[in-house]
Amino acid sequence: xxxxxxxxxxxxxxxxxxxxxxxxxxxxxxxxxxxxxxxxxxxxxxxxxxxxxxxxxxxxxxxxxxxxxxxxxxxxxxxxxxxxxxxxxxxxxxxxxxxxxxxxxxxxxxxxxxxxxxxxx
Amino acid sequence: xxxxxxxxxxxxxxxxxxxxxxxxxxxxxxxxxxxxxxxxxxxxxxxxxxxxxxxxxxxxxxxxxxxxxxxxxxxxxxxxxxxxxxxxxxxxxxxxxxxxxxxxxxxxxxxx
Numbered sequence: 001x002x003x004x005x006x007x008x009x010x011x012x013x014x015x016x017x018x019x020x021x022x023x024x025x026x027x028x029x030x031x032x033x034x035x036x037x038x039x040x041x042x043x044x045x046x047x048x049x050x051x052x053x054x055x056x057x058x059x060x061x062x063x064x065x066x067x068x069x070x071x072x073x074x075x076x077x078x079x080x081x082x083x084x085x086x087x088x089x090x091x092x093x094x095x096x097x098x099x100x101x102x103x104x105x106x107x108x109x110x111x112x113x114x115x116x117x118x119x120x121x
Numbered sequence: 122x123x124x125x126x127x128x129x130x131x132x133x134x135x136x137x138x139x140x141x142x143x144x145x146x147x148x149x150x151x152x153x154x155x156x157x158x159x160x161x162x163x164x165x166x167x168x169x170x171x172x173x174x175x176x177x178x179x180x181x182x183x184x185x186x187x188x189x190x191x192x193x194x195x196x197x198x199x200x201x202x203x204x205x206x207x208x209x210x211x212x213x214x215x216x217x218x219x220x221x222x223x224x225x226x227x228x229x230x231x232x233x
């Protein structure tokens with residue numbers, strides 16, 4: 001089955017760090033551009049950042065609220081993407097989804113189930 | 122940043138009746154490659170988002186044909202021809218013309 005599975009969420013204090021993983025199964029993630037999207041409790045969807053495939057340059061873009069604090073990376077040999085979150089703030093509390101356009105361009109047709117990150121004193 | 126504005130915020134619909142959701146962008150979503158990267162997502166309670174429509178009007182694989190998308194430029198619409206119980210959830214439009222990608226605020230569809 002083609003799927004993305006996030007892991008690594010949890011509770012952290014402000015200023016702390018967490019690393020989320022997004023493991024792909026059923027397909028090779030090496031050619032995929034993968035995006036992270038988050039959703040604060042009871043709120044809408046917010047784009048966090050995106051990493052291109054290495055063959056397309058591996059460019060990474062970030063949303064302004066996380067730029068300089070979050071880092072997206074990939075290990076195609078492990079078929080896994082990562083979201084390193086440093087200097088966490090309470091407003092980073094959200095469910096974090098990884099997503100990709102497996103069959104379409106310009107949209108996300110494959111989403112993980114999400115990983116909850118809670119930042120609280 | 123491109124602002125995506127959805128209306129209504131919520132919609133109470135009788136089973137079997139139609140529903141319509143509007144999405145307006147603060148600028149044209151026509152990409153330099155000629156495509157308009159406007160998509161619609163459905164999020165059922167407790168679930169991740171699910172792609173319904175991409176590039177304005179293309180229904181994704183497995184999406185029932187009661188869902189349709191239309192529009193151009195800055196104004197877009199998602200229509201459900203006959204609402205079923207499984208359509209309950211929040212619907213989002215999303216633009217992928219440029220970064221940062223942005224989403225509409227969501228429209229909650231409930232059954233009357």
